[in-house]
Amino acid sequence: MMDSLVFFIISAVVIAGAVGVVMAERIFHAVLALALALLGVAAVFVTLGAEFLAVIQVLVYAGGVVVLFLFATMLTKSDLQLKRPPRGDELAPVSAVIFAIVALFYVASSGFASLGERASVIGSVGSVGGLIFNPQAYVIPFELVGLLLLAAMVGAIFLAKKEAAK
Amino acid sequence: MSVGEQYITIALFVIVGAIFPVLTIFVASLLRKPRTPEPQKYLTYECSVLPFGPAWVQHNVEYYMYALLFVIFDVETVFLYPWAMTYRSFGLFATVEVIIFIAVLALGLAYAWKKGALEWMRGWR
Amino acid sequence: MLEALMPELVIAVFALAVIFIDMTLREDDKEFLGYLSLVGVGIALAMVFSQAKSLLAAIAAKQALQVSFFSGLIRVDLFAVFFKLVFLLVALLVILGSLDATRKDKYKGEYYSLILFATLGMMFAAMAADLVLLFVAVELASISTFALAAFRKNRTGTEAAMKYFVIGAFSSGLIVFGMSLLYGLTGSTNLYAIAEALPKTAEFHWVLILAVVFLIAGFGYKVAAVPFHMWAPDTYQGAPSPVSAFLAAASKKMAFVALLRIFLIALSMPALVKEWALLFAILAAITMTLGNVVALAQTNIKRMLAYSSIGQAGYVLIVFALLASTQVDLNLSIGAGLLHILTHAIMKGGAFLAVAAASYYMIGSNLEDFAGLGRRLPVTALTMTIFLLSLAGIPFFAGFVSKFMILTASIAAGGAYLILGILLIINSVVSLYYYARVIRYMYFAEAEVKREREPLLLSVALVVAALLVIYIGVFPDSFVSLSLNAASSLFS
Numbered sequence: 140m141m142d143s144l145v146f147f148i149i150s151a152v153v154i155a156g157a158v159g160v161v162m163a164e165r166i167f168h169a170v171l172a173l174a175l176a177l178l179g180v181a182a183v184f185v186t187l188g189a190e191f192l193a194v195i196q197v198l199v200y201a202g203g204v205v206v207l208f209l210f211a212t213m214l215t216k217s218d219l220q221l222k223r224p225p226r227g228d229e230l231a232p233v234s235a236v237i238f239a240i241v242a243l244f245y246v247a248s249s250g251f252a253s254l255g256e257r258a259s260v261i262g263s264v265g266s267v268g269g270l271i272f273n274p275q276a277y278v279i280p281f282e283l284v285g286l287l288l289l290a291a292m293v294g295a296i297f298l299a300k301k302e303a304a305k
Numbered sequence: 306m307s308v309g310e311q312y313i314t315i316a317l318f319v320i321v322g323a324i325f326p327v328l329t330i331f332v333a334s335l336l337r338k339p340r341t342p343e344p345q346k347y348l349t350y351e352c353s354v355l356p357f358g359p360a361w362v363q364h365n366v367e368y369y370m371y372a373l374l375f376v377i378f379d380v381e382t383v384f385l386y387p388w389a390m391t392y393r394s395f396g397l398f399a400t401v402e403v404i405i406f407i408a409v410l411a412l413g414l415a416y417a418w419k420k421g422a423l424e425w426m427r428g429w430r
Numbered sequence: 431m432l433e434a435l436m437p438e439l440v441i442a443v444f445a446l447a448v449i450f451i452d453m454t455l456r457e458d459d460k461e462f463l464g465y466l467s468l469v470g471v472g473i474a475l476a477m478v479f480s481q482a483k484s485l486l487a488a489i490a491a492k493q494a495l496q497v498s499f500f501s502g503l504i505r506v507d508l509f510a511v512f513f514k515l516v517f518l519l520v521a522l523l524v525i526l527g528s529l530d531a532t533r534k535d536k537y538k539g540e541y542y543s544l545i546l547f548a549t550l551g552m553m554f555a556a557m558a559a560d561l562v563l564l565f566v567a568v569e570l571a572s573i574s575t576f577a578l579a580a581f582r583k584n585r586t587g588t589e590a591a592m593k594y595f596v597i598g599a600f601s602s603g604l605i606v607f608g609m610s611l612l613y614g615l616t617g618s619t620n621l622y623a624i625a626e627a628l629p630k631t632a633e634f635h636w637v638l639i640l641a642v643v644f645l646i647a648g649f650g651y652k653v654a655a656v657p658f659h660m661w662a663p664d665t666y667q668g669a670p671s672p673v674s675a676f677l678a679a680a681s682k683k684m685a686f687v688a689l690l691r692i693f694l695i696a697l698s699m700p701a702l703v704k705e706w707a708l709l710f711a712i713l714a715a716i717t718m719t720l721g722n723v724v725a726l727a728q729t730n731i732k733r734m735l736a737y738s739s740i741g742q743a744g745y746v747l748i749v750f751a752l753l754a755s756t757q758v759d760l761n762l763s764i765g766a767g768l769l770h771i772l773t774h775a776i777m778k779g780g781a782f783l784a785v786a787a788a789s790y791y792m793i794g795s796n797l798e799d800f801a802g803l804g805r806r807l808p809v810t811a812l813t814m815t816i817f818l819l820s821l822a823g824i825p826f827f828a829g830f831v832s833k834f835m836i837l838t839a840s841i842a843a844g845g846a847y848l849i850l851g852i853l854l855i856i857n858s859v860v861s862l863y864y865y866a867r868v869i870r871y872m873y874f875a876e877a878e879v880k881r882e883r884e885p886l887l888l889s890v891a892l893v894v895a896a897l898l899v900i901y902i903g904v905f906p907d908s909f910v911s912l913s914l915n916a917a918s919s920l921f922s
Contacts, residue, residue: 203376213364268387272399290547294577
């Protein structure tokens, strides 16, 4: 009972943030609303016992990615006032509603293998470490993530450099 | 133990944090009498030169480079945390693994340094 | 264990070395990095070749057909080795061509290291038997190619890369959503474990269907199947031609390897196959038809090649549809798809490299620009002709063999699958028209041109690809048996 109450409050915050992203007229406000939604998702992770994911969510998304978004908006020439969506975009809210209904059904009829019990074991920092650093498990994906980050860094720096040269 | 119990303090903190500014502004509005609105009061600075132009200026791309590198090394840090929790059980193997990981990203840092992504206002000097 | 992963280690070390050495070189000396990557890919190719040989020998001796390690995370079977050969071959040709095509460009270190990183990602995607590794590998390849598409940093290139990036990131989101549903249903990320955990009955939870739809849509974007194809023409046209070659010949094939592994291993219960095979049949039919018909209207050669690439992806998708049929041997239909992936990689990569050779002399990629190319750049024009004829499926070229194999499989399947076979023939006839138009422009159009010295390394790459196309077309036996063996190794 208590758990589902907490879940509903947090979900309300996440949805409010997400709606805020779409409805905000200034791009800056949209980014702040996004930060709210991302923090709310972190709280959802906590309620599911996936603490490590929650930490990542706060550190990388609410911390890093939102900062990146803010810097990106600061690079724009002026305070962007988003116009009302152009005509023909009425499809977007309709599809969003359809997707929400599908998602609701899907949660309601969830045939998931009961991960609920195991979630608190899977989600802790120690068990994630046990998977990544176990010689028999996810060593290769972990090192590939390192190379992925390097490739992303090289690509991003080289793409952003042109502006710096101007 | 219920999942959320450890987090009750944090939840309380968030709730108090959300209520506090609203409450203080509300209390202040009760104390702030008499009400004499004046255009001067809406200026950002009440003394010295009058502010002009929009507060929005276009920032240099160098800020963005920093943010970019920050996010990438942020992700790297996240991966070091589970290593710190488990290196006792996997010992040397995990240590070598994480050293390779760090070395790869250190190469990235060196690259960023060499390419001038860390230099501040290079074009201005 | 480590021997089996040596080719990947070589590529990774060379990619890091390129970045490291790039920092120490002056701008004029950076061409060295291209040669360095060429050596790295060459070594890896030789290693994978010997892997293929020993696996074939093992199959002939009826021994163990695959090695897997990290608790089944990675599987080095002939299927994986086959795709690694395709990726490395394409990477070799693209790097060879790029040595000439990007001679005047800056940022060579970034270019070659990103090509190596992308190749590494593709190689791991070929070997992945686990959703986590598969996703990370696909992302490594995707992110590297995003930056490559914007390599020239001009207006069209940036727009092309932007489209590619947004669609690519979106499709990755769909893929990871589908994967998470599979994990939620089964509690495992290993493809073989998922296959065991899923119910064998004809009753599925509809969440499973949702997962299938997400995966098809996500990878549908990556292989540019209609209706997920909108980005491909713009991206292939706007990106530098060697990068377009890499995207069409390697990056797209990686999406196929992921699709094959996921659908043939994890989602292979007969009752479920019926469901998704129908989806693939529809996708295949509209993809090949729309790709070829729209290609007719193109006046830009790169754009035309992009649409033809969409059409050719449709031919491979037929194979997925055939898997529901009990009439046709599973290995025949998968093998046909594999062979077409190989031949298409060579001929489409070659065709884009030919465009790169033309643009080396500032020749544009519009149809009129190619007028008189036969006299101006004879080697380029001749090899381009070979690639185009092979793409159209003319006998004695590689494209014919693989198309014929797909056709054989669909005829063997019979019934409604014949429709797909007939569509394949009709589309090949349609495609001949627009391929022939390019050849007509190159050889028969009036133009004031003089002969020019062709770039050496680019010509070498073109000639090698063309010879391969002819060799496969004339002596197809060993390649057919290789692809059949690769197909059967997927299940053992």
